[in-house]
Amino acid sequence: MRGKWGMLVIGALLVAAGVLTVVGPGQAAQFNWKQAQGTEIRLLALRAWFTDHWKANLPEFEKLTGIKVVVEDYPEDPFRQKLAVEMSAKSKSVDVFTTGTMREGRQFFTSGWYGDLTPLVNDASATSAEWDRNDFIDAVWKAHQFGGKQVAVPVQANVQLLYYRKDLFDAAGLKPPKTLDELEAAAKKLHNPPSVYGFVARGRKTQAPYTWSHWLYADGGSWLTPDGKPGINTPAALSAVNQYVRLLRTYGDPGITDNGPMEVQTHFLQGRAAMILDAVSWAGLFSDPEKSKVAGKWEGALAPPGSAGVTYELWAWSLAMSPFSDKQKAAWLFMQWATSKEMQKPLHFRSFPMPRKSLWTDPEWKSKVQPGYYEAAMTQVQSARPIGHPPFVASPEITDVVGIAINNALAGKDAKAELDAAAKKMAEILEKTEPKR
Amino acid sequence: MTAHATRGAPGHAARRRPAPGLGRWIERHISWFFVLPAVFFLAAVVAFPVLYTAGLSLFRWSGAATTSPAWVGLSNYGDVFSGDPGFRNALWVTLYFTGVSVLIEVGLGVGLAQLLNREFIGKGVARTLLILPVAGTPVALALVWRHMYNPSNGIFTWFAELLYLPPQRWLADANTVLPSLILFDVWQWTPLVMLITLAGLVSLPSDFYEAAQIDGATPWQVFWRITVPLIRPTVVAAAMLRFMDSVKTFDQIYVTTQGGPGIASQTLNLYVFDQAFQYLHFGYASALLVVLFFVILGGNLVLVSVRRGQA
Numbered sequence: 132m133r134g135k136w137g138m139l140v141i142g143a144l145l146v147a148a149g150v151l152t153v154v155g156p157g158q159a160a161q162f163n164w165k166q167a168q169g170t171e172i173r174l175l176a177l178r179a180w181f182t183d184h185w186k187a188n189l190p191e192f193e194k195l196t197g198i199k200v201v202v203e204d205y206p207e208d209p210f211r212q213k214l215a216v217e218m219s220a221k222s223k224s225v226d227v228f229t230t231g232t233m234r235e236g237r238q239f240f241t242s243g244w245y246g247d248l249t250p251l252v253n254d255a256s257a258t259s260a261e262w263d264r265n266d267f268i269d270a271v272w273k274a275h276q277f278g279g280k281q282v283a284v285p286v287q288a289n290v291q292l293l294y295y296r297k298d299l300f301d302a303a304g305l306k307p308p309k310t311l312d313e314l315e316a317a318a319k320k321l322h323n324p325p326s327v328y329g330f331v332a333r334g335r336k337t338q339a340p341y342t343w344s345h346w347l348y349a350d351g352g353s354w355l356t357p358d359g360k361p362g363i364n365t366p367a368a369l370s371a372v373n374q375y376v377r378l379l380r381t382y383g384d385p386g387i388t389d390n391g392p393m394e395v396q397t398h399f400l401q402g403r404a405a406m407i408l409d410a411v412s413w414a415g416l417f418s419d420p421e422k423s424k425v426a427g428k429w430e431g432a433l434a435p436p437g438s439a440g441v442t443y444e445l446w447a448w449s450l451a452m453s454p455f456s457d458k459q460k461a462a463w464l465f466m467q468w469a470t471s472k473e474m475q476k477p478l479h480f481r482s483f484p485m486p487r488k489s490l491w492t493d494p495e496w497k498s499k500v501q502p503g504y505y506e507a508a509m510t511q512v513q514s515a516r517p518i519g520h521p522p523f524v525a526s527p528e529i530t531d532v533v534g535i536a537i538n539n540a541l542a543g544k545d546a547k548a549e550l551d552a553a554a555k556k557m558a559e560i561l562e563k564t565e566p567k568r
Numbered sequence: 569m570t571a572h573a574t575r576g577a578p579g580h581a582a583r584r585r586p587a588p589g590l591g592r593w594i595e596r597h598i599s600w601f602f603v604l605p606a607v608f609f610l611a612a613v614v615a616f617p618v619l620y621t622a623g624l625s626l627f628r629w630s631g632a633a634t635t636s637p638a639w640v641g642l643s644n645y646g647d648v649f650s651g652d653p654g655f656r657n658a659l660w661v662t663l664y665f666t667g668v669s670v671l672i673e674v675g676l677g678v679g680l681a682q683l684l685n686r687e688f689i690g691k692g693v694a695r696t697l698l699i700l701p702v703a704g705t706p707v708a709l710a711l712v713w714r715h716m717y718n719p720s721n722g723i724f725t726w727f728a729e730l731l732y733l734p735p736q737r738w739l740a741d742a743n744t745v746l747p748s749l750i751l752f753d754v755w756q757w758t759p760l761v762m763l764i765t766l767a768g769l770v771s772l773p774s775d776f777y778e779a780a781q782i783d784g785a786t787p788w789q790v791f792w793r794i795t796v797p798l799i800r801p802t803v804v805a806a807a808m809l810r811f812m813d814s815v816k817t818f819d820q821i822y823v824t825t826q827g828g829p830g831i832a833s834q835t836l837n838l839y840v841f842d843q844a845f846q847y848l849h850f851g852y853a854s855a856l857l858v859v860l861f862f863v864i865l866g867g868n869l870v871l872v873s874v875r876r877g878q879a
Binding site: 208211212215218219221238241242243244325328335336337384385386387388389394398401403454455525527528531535538539541542 | 629630631632633634718719720721735737739740741742822825826827828829830831841842844845846847848850
């Protein structure tokens, strides 16, 4: 009896190995990509360039694994709504979903909305050796852990880079700013409205805190004081808001209070901004002469430090697995494929920065991008930390509270009064939502 | 027929009339059975969600799989009415936005319908052009308007410069954001009011107008004494439609301002969205929805009384 089973297993393995060498020549022969063959999984996704990339390559995945993937993608707000409804109903029909762990990670984790990936990552029969967890940049990988559990796998690694107009800087005899004060001086010198604004950044209530967090940490502040109180009305936070508001109100465009990422991007693309501090992933777009008026005229530099040094803020969209799914094996196979080196490489070469070390050090890519951009982006990505959003269960709500305060200050209201009111509100929210320590 | 059946074979009769009382009852009330599917359908898609929302508003729940909803009685409502500045702001913004835009839409819509209710060259073209905004996708239109309102390079800014007006910041300024959004809403929805009113005007009986003409009434008298009273029910119906839609406006505002700057354009509907789907306060959001429901109900009752009171 035992012999018969043994023969069967060996036979099955041989067949699987044979199949795999045919369909996946690049894959390790011993890993069974077909282990969930015949399953159908549903991906609830954010409509984005990475999702488009997966969709375009899905036939390849279906051929490799025999798993059918139904992709449902929506713009950000309908996506969040749909996801919240499905997860609160403990719906079994979602298997994999897009998530932003830096923003809603703690909220989702305490709600029990993330499946634990740790056992899968450590299981050689579930995880292909080629996928190689150690290829992920450590800082980025660890930003996806809560309570010792791996809750998601990053599909990008974004930091905020200083983009500046090299032509304008050269003409004015300026060097790229090495501190935030130098940035302010440069903005003053180059500000020439309405043709060029000195410095443009996000000001919308939902968007401002992310960019502003750079000032908060550069001035020695943080979201929470060491004794556990809201850190948003400390002297450091106030000086951070003051400089941010001064920069944007004096050297920004007239629409600063309403600026989201799209506006910041458009201003730079159209040549109307001398400097912006925003997503490192926009480099490809800025270099495209068909879409950009500043192709060949810009350079990238490190986000400048403030009086207390610098912390680079990390942002990543990621893939998570639903804990309510009963097709977790298939879901995990899809997640590995979607975040594999083969899938991420073309995106990285299109200047969408990926979380894999091997891609950042790829000599071919390195030779294609501008040296200043490369060095700044590389340095920042390796040490970036998830500080762009308040690290709490109620992160989205606190982000809005802080965002409204900054937004009001940008509209000319008293920064200190705004921050004090926001800190009070934040303390109330923390009291209600944070697990007692 | 009945007598005949009872005289036949007993088994046959039993099959045809299993219970004479029940059969007669069904026959008498057969009309109720025809509407039953509709009743069940309505119960499932309308009554259930409303009752579920009302029920959920009595709990504190984050949707978490780790904790179950906690019964809090009416305390969500207590929070809504006592200590929530976000709610007060949202209620005010909603009433302001809805009130002003519906008033303008009804006024303009009736005027335009009056203009289009006569023969002139290019009438068909004019009507088609006017109806176009209604046919647009709100999200796409909102993106277009967002660009048009851009303070540095939008077309409105260019227009204002042309007229030597001081520079405006439109959506980026708390003082101008609501008027700007109202202008967008008026542009998109006035044609709907116009269309409904026009349909009403076309169907008005001509005898009154002939009588007025014979009596020598001025055009203004004809409009004010005949057209307005006759058309009022139609206009009120259009106003009701616009009111309900306007209170619930979401995509236009979310895409253009996300409720900003600050919370200057955060309507109740946007506030509920944030509470439910960004902050995961499902119980509190349900309480807000129940309040929103009564706001809509109250507004409609006012409009109904306008129609009944003077028609």
